[in-house]
Amino acid sequence: MNLEEYKIELLSDFDELINFYTGKDKMDDFLHNHLQDCEESHYCKTFCVRLKANNTIVAIFALAFDSVDIDSDDFDDMRIGAAGTDLPAVKETFREQFEQKYTYPALEIAYLAIDKKFQSLHLGSALIEEIASMARNQRYAGCVFLTVRAWHTSNYSAVGFYEKNQFAKLTPVPQMDVWPMYKTIWPKE
Numbered sequence: 001m002n003l004e005e006y007k008i009e010l011l012s013d014f015d016e017l018i019n020f021y022t023g024k025d026k027m028d029d030f031l032h033n034h035l036q037d038c039e040e041s042h043y044c045k046t047f048c049v050r051l052k053a054n055n056t057i058v059a060i061f062a063l064a065f066d067s068v069d070i071d072s073d074d075f076d077d078m079r080i081g082a083a084g085t086d087l088p089a090v091k092e093t094f095r096e097q098f099e100q101k102y103t104y105p106a107l108e109i110a111y112l113a114i115d116k117k118f119q120s121l122h123l124g125s126a127l128i129e130e131i132a133s134m135a136r137n138q139r140y141a142g143c144v145f146l147t148v149r150a151w152h153t154s155n156y157s158a159v160g161f162y163e164k165n166q167f168a169k170l171t172p173v174p175q176m177d178v179w180p181m182y183k184t185i186w187p188k189e
Contacts, residue, residue, distance in 0.1 A: 047062070
């Protein structure tokens with residue numbers, strides 16, 4: 001999917017979400033009743049994705065700074081292709097020291113939602129790549145990974161979607177209704 005027919009901007013008026021529905025009641029309730037509180041409490045910054053043609057909001061996402069704890073077993077899994085995400089690109093002369101760190105800087109996709117009328121167009125995957133690009137190009141802090149807490153319940157799971165987009169599970173089991181996941185944004189070539 002190409003994002004040329006869309007524009008991404010900070011969401012300034014949460015009332016514009018009045019006609020935005022994902023089709024998931026719990027998510028819609030959160031978006032309409034609590035997302036603005038998260039923004040105003042400095043938990044995240046919320047972006048909207050609009051059709052250039054008519055300014056319709058087709059997707060929203062929120063971002064927050066994060067960190068991810070990765071150990072040597074995780075790097076070994078990345079090296080052999082078993083992690084689901086790529087080994088980060090670092091200078092080989094620095095790799096040993098880099099992999100001895102425990103915590104790595106990340107940008108969290110706190111929320112990602114596509115309006116139900118625009119689902120199944122691969123917009124979510126395109127937005128993940130755009131968010132990765134935003135993380136690589138921002139100039140405020142180092143960033144090695146994207147993180148997400150993928151919604152995972154008996155009725156719905158976003159884990160498969162994120163796995164298709166090269167996110168790896170951070171934990172062997174979900175934590176409550178989410179599964180922590182991460183993705184390398186600077187893959188080793």
